[in-house]
Amino acid sequence: MSEHTRRRIAVIGGGRSDEHDVSLASAAAAVRAVRANGHEVLALTVGRDGRWHGTGREALPTADAVRHLTRCDVALPLLHGVDGEDGAVAGLLTMLGVPFVGSPVRAGALAMDKWVTKLLAEAAGITTAPAVLVRPGDDVGEPPLDLPLVVKPTTGGSSNGVTRVAAAYAYGGAVETARAAGGDVLVESFVTGREVDIALFRDRDGLLRAGATLEIGVAADGVFDRDRKYDGTAAFTLPARVSPAEHAAVDRAARVLYAALGCSGVARFDFFVTAAGIVLNEVNTTPGFTEQSQVPRMYAAVGLPYEDLVAELVDAALAGWAVAEP
Template structure:
């Protein structure tokens, strides 16, 4: 493997986009800052750009950019690395813009972003290719919430939310209305999903520049029985991660196969994270993240570091994959 400081070819100038007009703004800024450091370590010219909470483009020093100026700057770059999480970015919006202006994207294209961010659609696709998910009911904004959609306990969450925003567990009937209201603060459509008891185990997959799929190690999230892996635990440093996960070879193989199948089915590129529950009855898909958190301490870099691909080399692999040998 080349030394991290060796310059890459063909890209020499990479835009890194962070922020976003959504409730994952701060998380995205942290991911973008880490990616920018790695790009510079690789000897490349990093061009950091921020989308503020109102959707306006800015230099990272805060100076405003008109949309036309942002496009002009982006088109001076050989590639763009959108470290954006959530709607108006991860959902295919950023990939669509970059594709329209002819800037190669580090990461998934429009289709994968749009499919992956919608948890209901993800479940539908997964079930169609034989990957088990928890029983669920979709609640549109106009749907009444008079009757319980499932027997408690069940999880209520926005279909397009991230970072566990708007997620809660309904353990008794009188908690249902408040749970839906909380979820609708983070998105119009809401998913009520049967609570799954099992180990929370994630895996990440990327396609490298040769076209080969590469998997990171499995990662187990330590949470108390019956608890959620919520936003606070994700970002306050209290989460307990075990890499590789304490699961059998057969369970690992089932998770890896399901992740690779979904990666190809929804059309991912770059890296994607696949979250599962390992239960006594088998593996159950939780969700797919086509633009996962990407600081040095985030889950995906931990998974790849465990298989010999440290953070800077992971960024290298993602940038190089944008210019695949078989393209």
């Protein structure tokens, strides 16, 4: 297809995770961009109960949702969190033979598990914070690392279930908070540094393209929590205030991880820049995607506005699918 061909594009939002509302906002923004680019939109929503709904919010039997998807040229799934970003929706679309924007099953599953991401990053020579994994049923006694700590679920996003622990008595409660938002719990040493993020996507010509680095101004406790992510009070600096050497280190580490995880589409890589070097925080293979979200801001800062970014991602998905097909 040429870039001027009118396409039928499915945009999928919602989902069963605790990021349902964030996903709806991402999907609504993408729908506007797809329409502005002159394409037909099939807007599908996965309810909190896992049921599918159509453009008019009418309930759809799963078989009907599948039939609609298979009539589309390409899908843009924006299901953040578990049962979406973790490879679930990528697996569904792959089985249906529908080209899609975003990472395949392996990359989504690996990046979604913060413990596994740490193991892979360390094996690739990328520093992460010292950490301990606490599984369901494990005894929760004294903090396993020196304070302060950050306690969070190994899966999920939007800072759900994340607690900074500065006193030993608060550790047990923090673990329970994390368990309520996920299953396994990651206990990490608190990293003192500036959070600097970078995003990458591979375009239709195979070029890996980076957005501007973005620095997040955090609260006094050093935690970028859910409220500050979405209430408009977060301070973003683009490009991040980093030296050429720090920028090069962040860019290189992100490219190594993009390849090692097997990412496709756009992915965001979050780092801490410290006096001793860069430290990986996490990887997001389906990051927030409204016009005001971090990733679109990163690309707008290098001359790729939101509607053009959506068009590039769709074209790249179709080109990549054509290469992969026999």
